């Protein structure tokens with residue numbers, strides 16, 4: 094049995110609920126590898142080897158040692174290389190990632206992609222911290238700083254979600270990057286890997302956890318019309 098654990102929903106961020114409702118410590122009870130964002134969309138979260146990292150909107154990377162730091166939305170799983178498929182390539186571009194994994198029959202299952210090695214190019218975006226009253230995710234997405242790095246060594250990690258789960262999460266790929274030297278990280282817009290090893294882990298469980306003790310979440314008006322487009326524009330799930 095393999096499980097991806099998700100706290101909160103992307104739809105909730107579109108509906109302006111960005112308060113931190115789970116701690117890093119609680120997330121790490123459910124996995125050691127994953128992605129997310131921090132309270133008020135204070136940067137991009139990367140979980141790797143049971144540690145949490147933050148890329149802030151100035152482009153700096155922080156190792157989050159305060160395990161009480163909170164997140165409104167995050168996904169995590171236990172990395173199980175022995176129970177995962179080895180990636181069938183060493184070189185890959187984002188634009189042909191899905192095509193090169195077509196034998197894995199991704200489309201109707203949740204999976205985690207993890208690859209480590211040399212990247213000729215990585216292009217990321219980092220969400221900017223917001224204050225209450227929170228704006229919509231879409232408004233935030235329109236002003237996210239972008240960063241690029243060439244010839245960098247690091248880990249690309251994230252998920253593929255089936256189209257039918259667009260709303261709770263980003264349909265398609267949602268990937269983050271963290272460089273080995275902790276100088277570069279973020280939400281991946283594009284990449285070109287030149288010498289990587291990695292795995293694809295398929296999950297048979299999707300565990301959706303909701304912040305039931307958060308009053309704003311309980312009373313929010315979740316607008317469904319236009320949700321797909323707002324998530325696509327902001328979180329950029331790629332097919």
Ligand SMILES: [Zn+2]
Pocket residue numbers: 128129137267268269280281328
């Ligand atoms: Zn992201």
